[in-house]
Amino acid sequence: MPFGINETMGQYSELFMLLAAGTYTVAFIAFAWDLAKSSKALRAVDLRAAHAGAAAKVPVGAGVGAGSAGARLDGPADRAERPSSSAARAGGAGTGGVMTADGDMKYATERRVPARVAVALTTLAVVIHGAGVVTRALGAGRVPWGNMYEFLTTGAFLVAAVFLLSLIRRDLRFLGTFVVGLVVIMLVAASVAFWTPVGHLVPALQSYWLVIHVSIAVLSSALFTLTFAMSALQLVQSHRQRTVAAGGADKLGFMRLVPSALSLENLSYRINAIAFIGWTFTLMFGAIWAEKAWGRFWGWDTKEVWTFVIWVVYAGYLHARATRGWTGTRAAWLSIVGYLCVIFNFTIVNQFFNGLHSYSGL
Amino acid sequence: MSERVNVKKKQSAPVAEAKAQAALPALGPKGMLRWAWTQLTSMRTALFLLLLLAVAAVPGSLFPQRPANPAVVTQYIKDHPDYGKLLDSLQLYDVYSSAWFSAIYLLLFISLIGCVVPRAIAHYKAMRSQPPRTPQRLSRLPEYGTLVIPSGTGIPASDAINGAAGVLRKRGYRVEVRDADGAVPSLGAERGFMKEVGNLVFHTSLIGVLVSVAAGGLFGYSGQRILVEGDTFVNTLVGYDQFNPGTNFQSSQLQPYSLQLDKFNITFDRESKGKFGQPIDFAATVTTKENPDAAPKQEILKVNDPVSLGGTSIYLTGNGYAPVVTVRDGQGNVAMQGPVVAKLQGENYYSSVVIKVPDAQPDQLGFVGFFLPTAFVNDKNVSFSADPELFNPQLTLNSYYGDLGLNSGAPQNVFELDVKNLTPLNARNLAAGGITLVPGSTFTLPDGKGTISFDGVKRYIGVDIHHNPGQAYALVFALLAVAGLILSLYVNRRRVWVRTGTAADGRTMVEYGLLARGEDHRLAGEAAALRKLFAAEWQLPGDAAPEDVAAEDAAQSQQTPSRPSDNVAGSVTTPAGPTGPEKDQ
Ligand code: HEM
Numbered sequence: 050m051p052f053g054i055n056e057t058m059g060q061y062s063e064l065f066m067l068l069a070a071g072t073y074t075v076a077f078i079a080f081a082w083d084l085a086k087s088s089k090a091l092r093a094v095d096l097r098a099a100h101a102g103a104a105a106k107v108p109v110g111a112g113v114g115a116g117s118a119g120a121r122l123d124g125p126a127d128r129a130e131r132p133s134s135s136a137a138r139a140g141g142a143g144t145g146g147v148m149t150a151d152g153d154m155k156y157a158t159e160r161r162v163p164a165r166v167a168v169a170l171t172t173l174a175v176v177i178h179g180a181g182v183v184t185r186a187l188g189a190g191r192v193p194w195g196n197m198y199e200f201l202t203t204g205a206f207l208v209a210a211v212f213l214l215s216l217i218r219r220d221l222r223f224l225g226t227f228v229v230g231l232v233v234i235m236l237v238a239a240s241v242a243f244w245t246p247v248g249h250l251v252p253a254l255q256s257y258w259l260v261i262h263v264s265i266a267v268l269s270s271a272l273f274t275l276t277f278a279m280s281a282l283q284l285v286q287s288h289r290q291r292t293v294a295a296g297g298a299d300k301l302g303f304m305r306l307v308p309s310a311l312s313l314e315n316l317s318y319r320i321n322a323i324a325f326i327g328w329t330f331t332l333m334f335g336a337i338w339a340e341k342a343w344g345r346f347w348g349w350d351t352k353e354v355w356t357f358v359i360w361v362v363y364a365g366y367l368h369a370r371a372t373r374g375w376t377g378t379r380a381a382w383l384s385i386v387g388y389l390c391v392i393f394n395f396t397i398v399n400q401f402f403n404g405l406h407s408y409s410g411l
Numbered sequence: 412m413s414e415r416v417n418v419k420k421k422q423s424a425p426v427a428e429a430k431a432q433a434a435l436p437a438l439g440p441k442g443m444l445r446w447a448w449t450q451l452t453s454m455r456t457a458l459f460l461l462l463l464l465a466v467a468a469v470p471g472s473l474f475p476q477r478p479a480n481p482a483v484v485t486q487y488i489k490d491h492p493d494y495g496k497l498l499d500s501l502q503l504y505d506v507y508s509s510a511w512f513s514a515i516y517l518l519l520f521i522s523l524i525g526c527v528v529p530r531a532i533a534h535y536k537a538m539r540s541q542p543p544r545t546p547q548r549l550s551r552l553p554e555y556g557t558l559v560i561p562s563g564t565g566i567p568a569s570d571a572i573n574g575a576a577g578v579l580r581k582r583g584y585r586v587e588v589r590d591a592d593g594a595v596p597s598l599g600a601e602r603g604f605m606k607e608v609g610n611l612v613f614h615t616s617l618i619g620v621l622v623s624v625a626a627g628g629l630f631g632y633s634g635q636r637i638l639v640e641g642d643t644f645v646n647t648l649v650g651y652d653q654f655n656p657g658t659n660f661q662s663s664q665l666q667p668y669s670l671q672l673d674k675f676n677i678t679f680d681r682e683s684k685g686k687f688g689q690p691i692d693f694a695a696t697v698t699t700k701e702n703p704d705a706a707p708k709q710e711i712l713k714v715n716d717p718v719s720l721g722g723t724s725i726y727l728t729g730n731g732y733a734p735v736v737t738v739r740d741g742q743g744n745v746a747m748q749g750p751v752v753a754k755l756q757g758e759n760y761y762s763s764v765v766i767k768v769p770d771a772q773p774d775q776l777g778f779v780g781f782f783l784p785t786a787f788v789n790d791k792n793v794s795f796s797a798d799p800e801l802f803n804p805q806l807t808l809n810s811y812y813g814d815l816g817l818n819s820g821a822p823q824n825v826f827e828l829d830v831k832n833l834t835p836l837n838a839r840n841l842a843a844g845g846i847t848l849v850p851g852s853t854f855t856l857p858d859g860k861g862t863i864s865f866d867g868v869k870r871y872i873g874v875d876i877h878h879n880p881g882q883a884y885a886l887v888f889a890l891l892a893v894a895g896l897i898l899s900l901y902v903n904r905r906r907v908w909v910r911t912g913t914a915a916d917g918r919t920m921v922e923y924g925l926l927a928r929g930e931d932h933r934l935a936g937e938a939a940a941l942r943k944l945f946a947a948e949w950q951l952p953g954d955a956a957p958e959d960v961a962a963e964d965a966a967q968s969q970q971t972p973s974r975p976s977d978n979v980a981g982s983v984t985t986p987a988g989p990t991g992p993e994k995d996q
Contacts, residue, residue, distance in 0.1 A: 256715040
């Protein structure tokens with residue numbers, strides 16, 4: 050038998066969620082401010098360099114790295130360099146190297162005050178958000194992922210927390226606007242479209258498999274969210290690199306803060322690999338649970354279909370990374386398509402397709 | 412297969428491609444077949460088929476599917492006269508057993524086999540052969556570095572190479588020392604064979620999963636049964652209300668165990684506002700016997716917690732109320748007595764009831780109506796059930812007499828009464844009115860046709876019984892697949908070569924290079940770690956060259972084919988043999 054329900058806790062939780070959403074919004078603004086300010090600073094550095102007439106060869110852009118990296122875009126040729134981390138390390142040696150993440154996405158020397166403010170605000174927001182998730186769990190007397198409102202709020206928390214954790218080792222602050230923006234959208238959507246009061250779980254969800262299966266699914270989705278952001282940036286960056294390499298004007302100054310398309314691709318591949326293993330477990334544990342709950346481990350229920358589709362798309366992505374002509378931009382597109390499937394699976398499938406998984410709580 | 416990118420592959424790939432192209436004009440059926448096979452087993456085709464499989468799976472979630480819900484499909488076709496039939500002819504209601512879906516995954520798996528087998532053979536050979544020859548120019552490798560052992564330490568080139576071999580062996584490399592006593596000894600080392608093994612296990616296990624699923628369908632069976640409190644199910648063909656055997660099913664497979672439903676309890680949510688009255692716990696107390704002579708055993712059957720018995724699993728899938736009624740016929744005899752399973756129709760266990768009394772004399776009797784656990788009548792005079800529990804149970808029925816048609820032999824649905832050939836006795840719009848019963852009450856039918864009493868209410872459960880011999884295998888293969896996947900993604904396959912030599916002034920020069928096969932973002936880390944270990948091995952005091960310097964060297968040397976400027980190691984580089992890593996596959 051489940052524990053009792055505590056409505057007061059539930060109300061506290063909603064208050065925390067609201068506060069967290071507000072704090073994230075401010076953090077989002079700070080991240081955007083950082084992008085604007087830093088790209089201005091970078092341009093000034095470039096300008097000074099040009100005036101000084103120093104080494105007329107000003108590299109494409111900070112994160113993009115030294116001239117050689119500019120030519121090393123997508124396509125098979127660059128794959129030769131992939132295993133060599135030294136090549137990537139040689140990147141980021143451009144003008145802005147002091148300010149921005151290099152190819153390895155290690156922290157650079159320059160302090161970016163707005164970025165620090167943004168990270169501090171995000172940390173604060175994550176703490177408040179965490180309190181919201183915990184009070185929700187206490188209010189309902191169970192794990193806080195039993196309906197869509199809870200999937201979304203807990204999922205958003207994980208996205209933000211994973212992002213913060215990754216900041217400890219890598220300078221991924223360039224992703225801040227994107228990730229924190231997504232988190233805000235998730236929280237707003239949860240509160241506006243999916244709000245559900247605290248309640249008991251329906252018997253079909255009362256299983257320890259809920260704890261295992263759903264937590265891994267939400268965690269993998271959080272990782273897919275990060276790689277989605279990176280792949281989207283990768284497409285923009287690779288377009289920009291191509292334009293600049295062809296002698297075009299660099300219209301997307303703020304993208305200088307972002308590492309090269311190749312570095313983005315490599316890092317998102319590594320994260321996608323982890324998330325893919327997580328998704329494999331999601332699929333397997335889901336099947337085991339289905340066997341426990343419904344007596345068959347696979348029945349092509351709509352939710353099962355989409356979980357399978359997502360798995361196959363990301364398997365395709367991993368294959369693409371090993372297939373000539375499919376690395377780079379195409380792989381990034383697959384990663385994006387995979388994430389769109391994740392979103393579709395969560396929103397449309399949960400609400401409009403009826404299957405056995407009708408637990409949206411709406 | 413060889414499209415995994417690497418320094419050397421870059422050079423060999425065009426060759427392979429040229430070969431593949433060259434195969435095209437090789438006329439004749441054999442050549443064509445070979446060409447088709449090459450195409451089918453290429454990585455590009457695998458990728459294409461994978462993406463195609465993802466796309467092909469989608470329609471199954473857009474249209475109702477027969478295996479899950481045949482009735483909905485029939486209704487859907489009726490509701491969409493314009494294209495419903497067309498979709499059917501395209502097998503869009505049976506997507507996962509359709510010709511096109513099967514074709515895609517079968518092709519994919521053929522391609523997979525065509526891919527795994529040669530690769531497994533190649534890898535088996537690779538695991539048994541020595542590491543590749545030492546390349547001529549180590550400085551061209553992605554990670555490269557040099558070390559100098561001062562002349563006074565008494566470590567000649569041959570000792571140095573053996574020392575390096577020891578270090579590498581301890582680190583899990585398989586090492587071959589070459590020309591140990593020559594002027595320029597060298598070694599080749601390789602590790603990470605489990606990466607490829609993992610990849611092969613992963614892909615092979617996918618085939619295992621597919622075969623297990625197919626086998627489960629062939630040899631398994633499933634069935635349904637409704638049990639009212641007090642009922643006993645015996646696992647024989649007649650014990651089932653509905654039975655779906657697999658293609659290879661034999662009735663001797665059924666072990667005659669029994670399961671009796673003692674009691675069924677539901678807990679309803681009385682706490683939260685939004686979900687007030689929703690069931691939050693179902694628990695069926697059952698008594699089971701493995702076989703007719705076995706000792707009885709009491710167990711709790713719950714949602715998410717099936718009972719395992721005689722090689723089958725029994726699942727709680729439905730429940731409802733079963734009002735207990737007694738019908739006496741016109742001659743005063745009890746023509747029917749017992750619980751009647753009421754079928755859920757709406758909220759709060761608003762359920763429909765059909766009672767057929769073929770034994771009634773002189774006329775057979777039939778009743779149709781509703782059961783409401785907590786009956787309420789709203790201001791529009793419509794009855795509804797206000798709560799799922801039995802606060803005000805009520806049976807409202809219409810009655811009929813005549814030939815129920817049960818003797819014709821045609822199968823009938825127990826939940827439906829065909830009233831076409833029957834004469835109505837009781838109904839709201841008739842003079843005699845409808846029948847309304849509460850527990851303990853009796854209603855006398857008009858024209859001396861008999862009586863009906865409502866004795867009480869029991870609960871019933873619906874159980875699904877499944878036997879799937881494939882699923883344990885599917886699980887084992889799935890776990891193997893994950894293990895293989897993790898190995899394949901996280902083991903790094905690396906090669907290391909070391910060459911030593913003696914400089915004119917007596918110092919021992921060491922150069923080493925590393926090469927990754929496949930994605931390996933930690934190669935530089937490995938190079939640094941090896942450098943440290945080497946330095947410790949030869950007790951080089953505070954080896955100054957940080958990782959970055961070595962790496963920078965390598966980066967430069969990649970751009971300029973000339974020797975590193977600091978040519979200490981270069982002086983000992985002599986032709987190492989005809990095959991560098993360029994030739995290696
Ligand atoms: C039928 C032809 C197939 C071929 C030729 C093939 C080939 C390969 C190859 C060469 C790799 C290694 C890539 C690497 O080392 O990164 C790989 C990896 C992988 N394959 Fe396949 N595969 C096939 C089918 C499948 C199927 C049917 C699936 C699953 C639906 C699948 C899932 C994967 C996954 C997830 C990986 C990533 C693991 C890794 O990177 O090692 N493959 N495949």
